Amino acid sequence: MAHAASRQWSTDQPPGTPPVVGLIGGSGLYAIDGLTGSAWLRASSPWGEPSDELLLGYIGDQKAVFLPRHGRGHRIPPSDLNNRANIDALKRQGVTEIVSLSACGSLREDLPPGTFVLVDQFIDRTFARAKSFFGEGFVAHVSMAHPVCSRLGAEILAAGEEVGIPIVNGGTYLVMEGPQFSTLAESNLYRGWGCDVIGMTNMPEAKLAREAELCYASLAMVTDFDCWHPDHDHVTVDSLIKVLNDNADRARALIKALVPRLAGRNVACHQGCHTALATAVITPPHARSPDLAAKLDAVAGRIMGNVGNP
Numbered sequence: 635m636a637h638a639a640s641r642q643w644s645t646d647q648p649p650g651t652p653p654v655v656g657l658i659g660g661s662g663l664y665a666i667d668g669l670t671g672s673a674w675l676r677a678s679s680p681w682g683e684p685s686d687e688l689l690l691g692y693i694g695d696q697k698a699v700f701l702p703r704h705g706r707g708h709r710i711p712p713s714d715l716n717n718r719a720n721i722d723a724l725k726r727q728g729v730t731e732i733v734s735l736s737a738c739g740s741l742r743e744d745l746p747p748g749t750f751v752l753v754d755q756f757i758d759r760t761f762a763r764a765k766s767f768f769g770e771g772f773v774a775h776v777s778m779a780h781p782v783c784s785r786l787g788a789e790i791l792a793a794g795e796e797v798g799i800p801i802v803n804g805g806t807y808l809v810m811e812g813p814q815f816s817t818l819a820e821s822n823l824y825r826g827w828g829c830d831v832i833g834m835t836n837m838p839e840a841k842l843a844r845e846a847e848l849c850y851a852s853l854a855m856v857t858d859f860d861c862w863h864p865d866h867d868h869v870t871v872d873s874l875i876k877v878l879n880d881n882a883d884r885a886r887a888l889i890k891a892l893v894p895r896l897a898g899r900n901v902a903c904h905q906g907c908h909t910a911l912a913t914a915v916i917t918p919p920h921a922r923s924p925d926l927a928a929k930l931d932a933v934a935g936r937i938m939g940n941v942g943n944p
């Protein structure tokens with residue numbers, strides 16, 4: 635096997651090659667280190683422009699593709715993210731699983747700033763975003779009962795143990811529209827609903843990853859107590875920057891341990907992430923919009939008989 639440092643990126647995926655890991659970096663994570671043979675690539679998508687170029691490279695023997703969610707320089711607010719282009723562009727690079735890294739607020743006393751939470755559920759309160767690749771002329775309803783991949787999540791937990799970063803296993807992430815932070819009444823409402831953390835980005839990202847038949851896991855990194863905590867000031871961007879940067883440093887260390895762990899394992903996910911569309915499409919082939927089907931070549935290529943996931 636060629637030494638990782640001498641490798642050139644290739645989008646060809648001969649049978650038996652390892653999975654390709656997609657990393658979506660949130661606030662504070664606009665680049666990652668430790669990637670060898672890396673280069674920024676302008677990616678195109680029929681769904682429009684992704685947030686930024688993709689950083690392609692290897693960590694150890696494992697291919698990885700990094701995308702800064704808000705773009706370098708944090709130019710794009712949550713509601714204006716082109717989540718469809720982001721997910722589609724990652725899939726076109728051969729990505730099979732996505733690790734989402736996100737800043738979040740805490741809705742629980744025992745999840746103070748600095749805590750890392752492996753999210754296992756979401757409540758989607760967003761309302762101003764394109765939420766599906768499918769639509770008129772090609773209708774699909776994927777299951778979101780279990781919105782994250784437990785196989786990928788187990789590797790994140792193991793990587794955390796390896797590098798001494800504690801990770802709380804499980805938590806419900808309330809996704810708000812933003813960009814303003816919550817009112818006190820909203821924050822208390824979400825606490826009453828049993829939500830654990832709050833952010834503005836993981837939906838519809840997780841829904842679109844599921845539609846694209848990609849494993850998706852989300853590591854939410856607490857920066858603040860939002861505005862509900864009687865002993866803490868309400869969140870402001872200024873006040874969360876230091877924790878955000880500390881969290882990002884630890885996330886980079888975690889990524890370096892995580893990605894090589896994924897090398898060489900079976901691409902196919904036992905949870906069924908890679909076959910999510912098998913039971914989801916209701917529009918029969920003869921009734922499908924040719925234009926929409928063409929745009930879905932990467933996302934739904936597998937079920938349309940094109941090249942796709944195993």
Ligand SMILES: CSC[C@H]1O[C@H](OP(=O)(O)O)[C@H](O)[C@@H]1O
Binds near residue numbers: 712833834871
């Ligand atoms: C800088 S705080 C608000 C901002 O941070 C989170 O984004 P991301 O998930 O990309 O880290 C949050 O959802 C807001 O978009």
Ligand SMILES: Nc1ncnc2[nH]cnc12
Binds near residue numbers: 861
């Ligand atoms: N309190 C909060 N609410 C929404 N998104 C956040 N991102 C970081 N902290 C947040």
